[in-house]
Amino acid sequence: MSKIIESESLILGNVLSEFENQFADYCNVSNVIGTGNGLDALTLIIRAYKEMGIFKEGDEIIVPANTYIASILAITECRLEPIFIEPDINTYNIDERLIEPKITPKTKAIMLVHLYGKISFTKEIKKLANNYKLKIIEDCAQSCGATYHGKKSGSLGDAAGFSFYPTKNLGALGDAGAVTTNDHQLSETIKFLRNYGSQTKYINKYRGVNSRMDTMQAAILLLKLKCLDQDNNIRRKIAKYYINNIINDNLILPLRQNDESHVWHLFVTRTEKRGTFQKHLRENGIETIIHYPIPPHKQEAYKSYNGYKYPITEKIHKTILSIPLNTALTEKEIKHIVNVCNQYS
Numbered sequence: 001m002s003k004i005i006e007s008e009s010l011i012l013g014n015v016l017s018e019f020e021n022q023f024a025d026y027c028n029v030s031n032v033i034g035t036g037n038g039l040d041a042l043t044l045i046i047r048a049y050k051e052m053g054i055f056k057e058g059d060e061i062i063v064p065a066n067t068y069i070a071s072i073l074a075i076t077e078c079r080l081e082p083i084f085i086e087p088d089i090n091t092y093n094i095d096e097r098l099i100e101p102k103i104t105p106k107t108k109a110i111m112l113v114h115l116y117g118k119i120s121f122t123k124e125i126k127k128l129a130n131n132y133k134l135k136i137i138e139d140c141a142q143s144c145g146a147t148y149h150g151k152k153s154g155s156l157g158d159a160a161g162f163s164f165y166p167t168k169n170l171g172a173l174g175d176a177g178a179v180t181t182n183d184h185q186l187s188e189t190i191k192f193l194r195n196y197g198s199q200t201k202y203i204n205k206y207r208g209v210n211s212r213m214d215t216m217q218a219a220i221l222l223l224k225l226k227c228l229d230q231d232n233n234i235r236r237k238i239a240k241y242y243i244n245n246i247i248n249d250n251l252i253l254p255l256r257q258n259d260e261s262h263v264w265h266l267f268v269t270r271t272e273k274r275g276t277f278q279k280h281l282r283e284n285g286i287e288t289i290i291h292y293p294i295p296p297h298k299q300e301a302y303k304s305y306n307g308y309k310y311p312i313t314e315k316i317h318k319t320i321l322s323i324p325l326n327t328a329l330t331e332k333e334i335k336h337i338v339n340v341c342n343q344y345s
Helices: 002-007 014-027 038-051 069-077 123-132 184-194 215-225 228-245 274-283 300-305 311-319 331-343
Strands: 031-035 060-064 081-085 107-113 135-139 159-163 177-181 198-200 267-270 320-323
Touching: 002 215, 014 031, 014 177, 014 215, 031 038, 031 184, 038 069, 038 107, 038 135, 038 159, 038 177, 038 184, 060 069, 069 081, 069 107, 069 300, 107 123, 123 135, 177 184, 184 198, 228 267, 228 331, 274 320, 274 331, 311 320
Parallel strands: 060 081, 060 107, 107 135, 135 159
Antiparallel strands: 031 177, 159 177, 267 320
């Protein structure tokens, strides 16, 4: 950090390029573009496709109904229409069986959200996208390091947006994000757009934005990238311990997962009496968070969608509760969490 400050190269520059190159190698993609945050990464993908003439205003993007609102904000910010699909109640990821009936002539992409760290990509979804000539955009905000048949999240679709918010599996010391893609034209367009629409100072090709990953954040991520796989394996071990040892008929735990496909950004339980369970944990010194209490279609920001009915999504949002899962947990704390969960009635 001192070297960066002394170099006075705080925006773009060699350190960011080094992170982009190393993260490209990690994800096995040809292009990485550092952005200001994860929302911008998704927004810039859609915006770039518009500039390339692939998307236009009014087009539709299929997206899971139970995602975090950032996925939806990226779509509507570019004046496209989100088409909500219910999740599979067992995985919390998009139910692939429900996608095809929602495809229309306006449908241009499927946004796959790898929610809670679990890969949602499948061969069936890829085949569907190919048949209808749809782009696959991955929302990898929670899945950094997860793998599907040997391919990392961020390399499964046409483009992907990552968040490096501090609490992510690969987290910066502030906001940061990135786009991954093997599409060189898309990559070059995003590089323009993130920098005021310019790659040559004071010459602006597009009406761009200011969304560049800070050099300091790139330096932090370069160091932490070396530990990502090790940290993800710690998360997997904790999740496995929870699943094997939390035995309580009042709690629904995540399904046992293929290790490579899940990096356990969150460990999400479900219970009909969430408030009681949350109070029980709090009284025993265990903090919890609801990811997320209100689905996007019920938010005030999207009043025009408030009348939509997605019963599975709404059930999930009313019953989920995330218990602690991170690499700082001690063995004593993990066992305490298990014991307190088992005592809940």
